[in-house]
Amino acid sequence: MTNPLLSNWDTPFNLAPFDAISDEDFAPAFEDALEAHKAEIATIAENADAPSFANTVEALEAAGTGLDKVLSVFFSVAGADSNPAREALQREFSPKLAQHGAEISANKALFARIAAVWAARETLDLSDEQQRVLMLTHRGFVRGGAALTGEADARMKDIKSRLAVLGTEFTQNLLADERDWFMELGENDLEGLPEFVIDTARAAGTEKSAAGPVVTLSRSLIVPFLQFSPRRDLREKAFAAWGARGANGGETDNRSIAAEILALRHERAALLGYDSFADYKLETEMAKTPGAVRDLLTAVWTPAKARAEADAAVLTAMMKEDGVNGPLEPWDWRYYAEKRRKAEHDLDEAALKPYLQLDRMIEASFACATRLFGLQFKPLDAPLYHPDCRAWEVTRDGAHVAVFIGDYFARGSKRSGAWCSAMRGQAKFPEVQSPVVINVCNFAKGEPALLSYDDARTLFHEFGHALHQMLSNVTYESISGTSVARDFVELPSQLYEHWLEVPEVLRDYATHAETGEAMPAEMLEKVLGAANFDQGFQTVEYVASALVDLAFHEGTAPADPMSKQADVLESLGMPHAITMRHATPHFAHVFAGDGYSSGYYSYMWSEVMDADAFEAFEEAGGAFDPAIAQALEDHILSAGGSVEADQLYTRFRGRLPGVEALLKGRGLAA
Template identity: 80%
Template sequence: MTNPILADWRTPFEIAPFAQISDEDFAPALEQALASHRAEIDAIANDPDAPSFANTVEALEASGEDLDKVLSVFFTVAGADSNPTREALQREFSPKLAAHYSEISANKALFRRVADLWERREELDLTEEQQRVLMLTHRSFVRAGAALEGAEEERMKEIKARLASLGTAFTQNLLADERDWFMPLAEEDLAGLPDFVVDAARAAGREKGAEGPVVTLSRSLIVPFLQFSPRRDLREKAYRAWAARGANGGATDNRAIAAEILKLREERARLLGYDNFAEYKLETEMARTPDRVRDLLMQVWEPAKARAEADAEAMTEMLRADGVNGPLEAWDWRYYAEKRRKAEHDLDEAALKPYLQLERMIEASFACANRLFGLEFQPLDVDLFHPDCRAWEVTREGKHVAVFIGDYFARGSKRSGAWCSAMRQQAKFPKEQAPVVINVCNFAKGEPALLSYDDARTLFHEFGHALHQMLSNVTYESISGTSVARDFVELPSQLYEHWLEVPEVLSEFATHAETGAPMPQEMLDRVLKAANFDQGFQTVEYVASALVDLAFHDGPAPADPMAKQAEVLAGIGMPHAIGMRHATPHFAHVFAGDGYSSGYYSYMWSEVMDADAFAAFEEAGGPFDPERARALEENILSTGGSKEAEELYLAFRGRLPGVEALLKGRGLVAA
């Protein structure tokens, strides 16, 4: 029988037939797909005809369809609904895939064909998009080590395979720590907690099979617990467990893995002729050099640190008033910040949260996309990989644009955080294909599900990534959607967050879960006024993580990453009561793969642009200005990686921004 993963998918819009796929199908499907792809690559490399764009670059673009199907399904479920079988498969697949792609990049005959085209590029009569694809194809071969020979070539293959295995191990160790730890709460421990936190704790207890409510290491539960619990001892216990993920000793400890990853990355960069991994990694980004990254981060660090230190003094006085004589600690910050927010802005998250229903925030994100880009969303009744998942058909003027899948709730089988991925990317070659895009989040379940303001911002953020995929309009899949520089990819997502704060959006969609009444105007005013509350803390915890990431890669790899982390934090004067947003042992952005390695700064680099880009709407006809929306789609959302990021932004805005708009947007300078 044909493996259901590799069969034709006779489902609505060719969505993966999850109901027909079992875990036993993945390994044989991968082997078959790898063999098929290998045969396709061999045919391209050994084509007797002279190299042409069609028989080499376009042939590469068209290859690997079966492999794409296998990996899109597998990595979707491995990240969002894992189990021991899938975790074992991931450990098995990682080195195989690394070896497979190393084999392609090391194929000398294939590289000679690509290099020949690159040398003759001026005489090939290529379109602008084809020129871009040729450049990126040639560059990816060179950066992957295609020009290496002999022992260096073999060593590069070994490094890639080992890095793939280590990244998988890092991810699975972190998932295990997050899944296995929970703190039971007695009924008296619930005192002072708002109903939505109690409900989330009871739901988590049921999921864990506990007899009562529990606190888990899911951000959507532990953060509100740290905000509201008056029990300092329980806050400390929960925070220490959260901070210790990946650093608990034993089989799930990630510290040695991080050290080996950094050492191998440095060796990989040196094999390719770079002084260090940061120089290698940043060469293809907007930032270009480690110095430019550090300069941006330090411009933001100083005002953020000053704001955080002033806030710490105010909260230390509150701590004293509660009879605590010791210093303000990391498990105190969110609790006293919430008290302070309520006092200074008369804004109580427990009172605010009923107005931020998940359903209504999904509707809000769709409605903004409709007003800006004319997109419409119709629910689809299809089998997906988990009962929590939902799907919509996305259309414009009656024409199919994409399928959008939302998987919003936290569960033990899902890795932490939130992300967007395309199970199928938009392309016109070798055939027209519309994207299938998924947003994965970790919100607490409830009846109804209620979001914090940060949760709502996360939902809009990930949907901004989804729009980048759904509105893509290029020919070749390799430059489709979010296939852009890492420090540009966060621009559409962070820009979309701004529409959550548009007063008319909240007025329409922030309705009370029980009464259906809209958020009162005075509460709406307070929400918007408090939007920058605690930005010193949020900026410090982020920038500290970005500076540590950069320090890990800009120079010799540290033998002891934890010592290097401590050195960096001491050097910048990290406030005592603020922890890094992602400490090394659970810094999945950096160690689960190469994606954000030496690139965690990207969020802030993109924020410099997103603050300026939203200002362009405000300077025009307002947040839904049709001309600005059209310019955004035409120059950024539809173009993928068809041009350099800087060129795309200049086409949209006419100039590049400075850091001033970011500082003003975060309230770190006077307006």
């Protein structure tokens, strides 16, 4: 029988036929597609004709479509619906892919052709987009080690292969720790918990085949448990397990893996002539240098820490009123912060949550995209990789734009967090292809599914990434959608979060799950009034993580990352009751791959822009101003990586932003 991963897909919009694909199909399809791509690369490198943009750079753009097709399906299901077979395949595929990529980067004949086209670029009459693709291709090969020779060349290949193995191990260890731990709750342990938390705990218990409700390490369950449980002993136990992910000893311990990853990254940068991995990594980002990153983080850290320390004093006093002596601990913060929020803003998360139905928030995210960009969303009946998934066809003025897939619920087979990826990117070369975009989240399941306000913000955030993919309008897939500088990629996503806070959006879509009534005006006012509540805590836990990431990569790799982490936090004067948002052993952003290594700061760099960008709408008269929306699409969402990020933002706003709008947005301005 024909392997469905290698056949032409006779499906709506050429979606993967998930109902016909089995785990046994992946390995043979991967090997076949890998060999086909190797043959394509050899044909380009060995072409007897003189190097040209068409027969070298465009030929590279067109190569590997079969491999991309197989891998887009595999990595989508491996991340969102893992099982032992898929985990084993990840461990098998990762080093092979790394070796394949290293062989392409080190192909001297191929690089010679690229270098020849680069040298002749002024005479080739290339379009602006073609010049950009040529520059990125040449730069990518140089940064990948194409100019290395001899032992350095061989060592670079080994480093890339080993890093791929280690990244996979780190991810799978973290997933195992998150999947395997749970804390059973007796009926007496449910005291003080809102019904939505109890319902989620019961559903989790059913999934874990436990006798009753349980707390798991899914953020959508453990965070509300820490917010509402009056049982300090249980909060401490749950928080300890959450913080110990990847650091429990045994086969799933990530600490030695992190150390080896950092050492290999430093060696990789040194082979390429850089002083540190941070210097290497940041060279192509908007920040450019570690110093620029540190300046931004320090500017935010100082007021955030002051706010957090003031808040800690208030929470400590509240704790003592409850008869608890001793210092405020990390497992206490969320509980007393929630009590404080209810007291100061009269805002009760348990009362708010019925108004934040998942389906209504999805409708809200779609409706904003309709008003801003004219997009329409129609449910699409197509086979997907899990029953929880759902799909929509996205159109504009009747024309097909994209397919959007949402996979919203937490499950043991899904890695933690939330993300957006393109199963197929937008392109016009070698043929026109529309994007297939997926948002993956980890919300608690329920009937109906209810979100926290933070969950709703996450939904809007990931849909902002999806819009960046769906509205892309470039020729070459290598620069489409989110193929931009890492510290620019979070701009569209974080900017889109602002529309959740637009009063008319909440008035229209925040409706009660039982009565259908709109959120009362008084509650709406409280929600918006509490938007900056606890920003000291949230900012400190984030910035501390970003500064540790930067410190790991700025100089010589630390032999003991945990000791380095402790040194950095001590030098910052990290508040006792706040921990890093992502401690080293479960810092997947940094250690699951190179994506956010030296780059966790990117969220804040982008926030400087998103705060300023939303001000453009407010200055123009409203969140749905059509002229500003059109400018946003023209200069940022449709442009992909076709132009340098700072130029794109300047075209949109007329200037680059300062940090003032960010501090104002977080309520940290003096």
